[in-house]
Amino acid sequence: MEIKRIMVIGAGFMGSGIAQVMAAAGYDVVLMDVADGFVRKGMAAIEKNLAGSVAKGKLAEADKAATLGRIIATTDLALAKDCDLVIEAIIENKQAKMDLYRQLEEICPPLVLFASNTSSIPITELATATKRPDRFAGMHFFSPVPVMKLVEIIRGLKTADATVQVIRELTERIGKVGVLVKDGPGFLVNRVNAALRNEVYNCLAEGVATIEDIDKALKFGLGHPMGPFELGDFVGLDIGLAVAETLWENFKDPKWRPALSLRKLVASGDLGRKTGKGWYDYTSGEKKPRTDINL
Numbered sequence: 001m002e003i004k005r006i007m008v009i010g011a012g013f014m015g016s017g018i019a020q021v022m023a024a025a026g027y028d029v030v031l032m033d034v035a036d037g038f039v040r041k042g043m044a045a046i047e048k049n050l051a052g053s054v055a056k057g058k059l060a061e062a063d064k065a066a067t068l069g070r071i072i073a074t075t076d077l078a079l080a081k082d083c084d085l086v087i088e089a090i091i092e093n094k095q096a097k098m099d100l101y102r103q104l105e106e107i108c109p110p111l112v113l114f115a116s117n118t119s120s121i122p123i124t125e126l127a128t129a130t131k132r133p134d135r136f137a138g139m140h141f142f143s144p145v146p147v148m149k150l151v152e153i154i155r156g157l158k159t160a161d162a163t164v165q166v167i168r169e170l171t172e173r174i175g176k177v178g179v180l181v182k183d184g185p186g187f188l189v190n191r192v193n194a195a196l197r198n199e200v201y202n203c204l205a206e207g208v209a210t211i212e213d214i215d216k217a218l219k220f221g222l223g224h225p226m227g228p229f230e231l232g233d234f235v236g237l238d239i240g241l242a243v244a245e246t247l248w249e250n251f252k253d254p255k256w257r258p259a260l261s262l263r264k265l266v267a268s269g270d271l272g273r274k275t276g277k278g279w280y281d282y283t284s285g286e287k288k289p290r291t292d293i294n295l
Contacts, residue, residue, distance in 0.1 A: 001111070001166050007032055007083040009100065011042025011073070013274075014117055015089035017145025020046045023070040024063075024146075025174040030072045030079050039073045046071070049146055080107050085170070087139060089117040092242040094125065101129035113163060115139035119239060120186045120246040123156035133158035137167050140187060141176075143235055151176045156183045185250040190243050194256065197240065200228045201259035204295070211279055212289055229279035230287070232262075233272035237279075241266045261295045268293075 004027065008019045011033035019031040019042070033039045050067060053059035072079070080086050086104060090096060097116065104114065114136045116126055127133035138154025151171045155164055164180065171178035181188045200214055209217065215227020224231075232240050244258035265271075265278060270293075272278030281288045 001084070001113070001162070003084045003113075003166065003170055004028060005030070005083045005085075007080045007086045008089060009033070009077070009080075009086065010089035010091075010117075011038045012089070013045070014141060014143060014145060016042035016045045017049075017143070018087055018089055018117065018141055019071055020049060020067070020146055021174050021176075023067045026070070027174075028070050028072075030074060030083060032074050032077060032079065034075060036075060039075060043068075043071070043073050077103060078107055080104055080112070081109065083108075083112060085113045085115060085166075087115045087117060089141075092119055092121070092239055094121050097121065097126055098129035101126060105130045105132070111135070113137070113166060115167060117141055120190050120243040122185055122250075123154045123159070123183045127156050127158065134160040135163050137163050138181075138183070138187065139167055139171075140189075142189070149175075149177045150189070151178045152181045152187050152189060153178045154181050154183055154187055159183075186243060186247050191247065194243055194247055197228050197232065198244070198255060198257075198259060201261060205259070205261065210289075233278035233280055233282075235272070236274060237262060237266050237271045264295070265293075 006022050006027050007030040008015050009032050011031050019029045023029045031039065031042055033042065047068060050059060050064040054061055054064050086108065088097060088100060090100060101114065110132065114130060116123060116138050117140055118138065119140065123136065123138040127136040130136060133156060136156055137159045138152065140152035140154060142148035142150050153164060153167050153171060168178055186194055203209060203214060204211060211229045215229050218224045218227050226234065241258055241262055247256040248258055269275060270277040273282055276283045281290045
């Protein structure tokens with residue numbers, strides 16, 4: 001099967017990034033979200049990213065224009081019927097995703113492939129909302145999508161070999177590195193990363209070191225490009241909590257229990273960079289230690 005036209009559902013940070021790399025690789029892309037404001041914000045993010053590449057001499061102005069010209073922005077889900085592949089990149093909530101897939105099942109012809117960018121929800125469960133589990137796979141990108149090379153290709157219980165092959169080839173054509181992962185909560189990277197984060201949260205709770213020093217230790221001691229608290233703020237603490245809750249719900253092992261400090265921050269509305277505060281305070285335009293919370 002040849003992929004020519006791709007719908008990306010969800011014009012947020014991840015979805016807009018996915019749309020950008022697909023269009024840059026020459027694919028026709030339909031970027032869809034539920035409101036005009038979300039779509040406009042997603043397109044603005046793509047244009048800003050491309051303009052930055054032009055300014056750095058990494059991209060020609062003509063290539064920027066061509067990439068933007070291959071993207072159609074819309075709020076009309078029905079356009080999915082004319083696409084070869086639909087990539088879902090909406091909120092990390094199983095019910096919301098399954099509701100969307102039920103709608104897509106009614107809209108899309110039987111040969112259309114479905115792929116989810118979920119961070120942790122088992123692909124086999126999501127596929128039950130459709131009548132095409134053999135044409136359903138996980139395609140998990142990492143943030144920020146235009147920069148990070150990895151894509152986890154997740155094979156659900158009933159995902160066909162042909163579907164995996166199409167996703168593998170697409171991943172290569174957009175310049176990413178694909179790894180094939182068996183379906184399961186958290187898949188590979190986020191499962192390992194969640195275990196690391198939980199131990200980091202334990203160290204914080206036990207007073208082993210401060211947030212700032214833990215971040216420094218993992219950056220300069222283990223070579224991580226960002227410390228775990230910095231990374232959590234960058235990705236979004238709500239997403240981190242959703243991953244943790246998926247692992248806890250499925251494994252019921254105490255090592256996966258979401259940290260109380262993380263729950264408190266999310267409950268307070270402090271979700272990281274996108275809200276101005278998370279583990280750190282970004283309201284001044286710079287990352288600073290927080291002095292207004294008691295963890």
